[in-house]
Amino acid sequence: MKNEMSPPNRRILVIDDNLSIHQDFRKILNPEPGNEAALAEHEAVLFGKTATGAATSAFQIDSALQGAEGLARVRQALQENQPFAMALVDVRMPPGWDGIETAKRIWEVSPDMQIVICTAYADSSWSQMQEKLNPLDRLLILKKPFDSVEVIQLAHALTEKWRLTQDSRSKLADLERMVGERTIELEKAREAALNMMEDAVEARTRAELANEDLKAQISVRKQAEQNLATQHAITQALAESTTLNTPVISASGTSNSAAALLSKIESIGKLMGDRVDPQLAVDSGGATSFFSRRKRLVALGASAGRPAALSSLLAGLPGNFPAAIVLIQHVDEQFVTGLAEWLGKHTALRVGLAREGEEPALGAVLIAGTSDLLVLSGSNRFAYTPEPRDYPYRPSVDVFFESVAKHWHGDVAAVLLTGMGRDGAKGLKTLRNRGHYTIAQDQATSAVYGMPKAAAALDAAVDILPLERIAPALTELFVATVDHSIQS
Helix, strand or coil: CCCCCCCCCCCEEEEEECHHHHHHHHHHCCCCCHHHHHHHHHHHHCHHHHHHHHHCCEEEEECCCHHHHHHHHHHHHHHCCCCEEEEEEHHHHHHCCCCHHHHHHHHHHHCCCEEEEHHHHHHHCHHHHHHCCCCCCHEEEECCCCCCCHHHHHHHHHHHHHHHHHHHHHHHHHHHHHHHHHHHHHHHHHHHHHHHHHHHHHHHHHHHHHHHHHHHHHHHHHHHHHHHHHHHHHHHHHHHHHCCCCCCCCCCCCCCHHHHHHHHHHHHHHHHHCCCCHHHHCCCCCCCCCCCCCEEEEEEEECCCCCCHHHHHHCCCCCCCCCCCEEEEECCCHHHHHHHHHHHCCCCCEEECCCCCCCEEEEEEEEECCCCEEEECCCCCEEEECCCCCCCCCHHHHHHHHHHHHCCCCEEEEEEEEEHHHHEEHHHHHHHHHHCEEEEEECCCCCCEHCEEEECCCCCCCCCEEEHHHHHHHHHHHHHHHHHHCCC
16 A cells, blocks of 8 residues: 655635735745745744745645636646645625635535635625535635735645545555455455365264263253252251250259250341341431532634534533533624524524623523624623724634633633634633633644644643534533532
């Protein structure tokens, strides 16, 4: 089986009706000679000094101004055996297809191609996206204006994902071929073994019949021995009963055999009296523990447009989950209402938007609903602030986590899910330093291992868990605590 890894594919297609967007992506991903230092600097931040050899190769950028033109370029690249690994697609491109329709048509001809929807505005609701692009976990969203570090990280992660997908498919084909060859060999060996066993079957059958006869003879003998032993015991008992001495009282008032009889009776009494009623053996002790009855909050941070990860986590929480949940998701505010409705169909919890002046609600999932920064005030109520205006992440996981660490006087569990960039890592570290429980999603189950990776580098997470283990961990932390507190 081949063990060589395929060479990287850094071919990226940009589909946007705005030529300046094409120029921006080229400056970031394929700098002109003399400007490579900026790309190398960004990549050093993302991958470290040891990874510069793998990170300094520029990307190959091709362009299309409309969705139909982009689809034609994808088909041509496949025919020339030079497929694109990734496409950056604008969501609005009048008068032609929008980004959602373009992505749908590209995936019909190139299903492995990684597609990122770039949006500042949207003509499609989240529900419409779900209908056209099912399943939604294949959809990535990049908000405009975008940060160059995010774009570089996204390009590296998704082109590498495309390469790994091709390697996995190639290795799977090799394994299937090897399994087929091995199956033929085993079938031939099986036929040879069956032929060899046919001659031994008759001899084995004769031996088994002889063994059964011997077992029957042994059984008859054992039964006869048991019958003989029983008869002997009965005879002995009858003989002893005829010599039993009855106690006789002498003239002096003493008995010649009464003492022996009384001793036997006393022994029997002791044997009977030592029995203990099991119902009296009840453990009256019981350890009690103190469990916090303070307010409970779960703070979630996510990016990279992965609603499937959120729906999987929320679906794993019970309907009686005894904590308020607040979600900070990097998504355009025009999508938030549709996202809340979609998530509400996948969880027993109530899902809505975080409103100015309201408090986190027990058993509800409240999502940051605007592009301003959601914070928790000193009275534990929601507030939105536009400052700082130059902050690249809107809403910001870091800003909300920091406000929780400052103002929430209760139990907190904070979770940082898959996402590009570093938003949330510092805030998660602050919460851990305050003694709160923190979780970061692991690399294996992250679509883009950016935000959780930054948190792991800061040692901000108490636990680094795969996605499927996060909901059970939260349930064990809160639900089991409440049940024990009620029982005690």
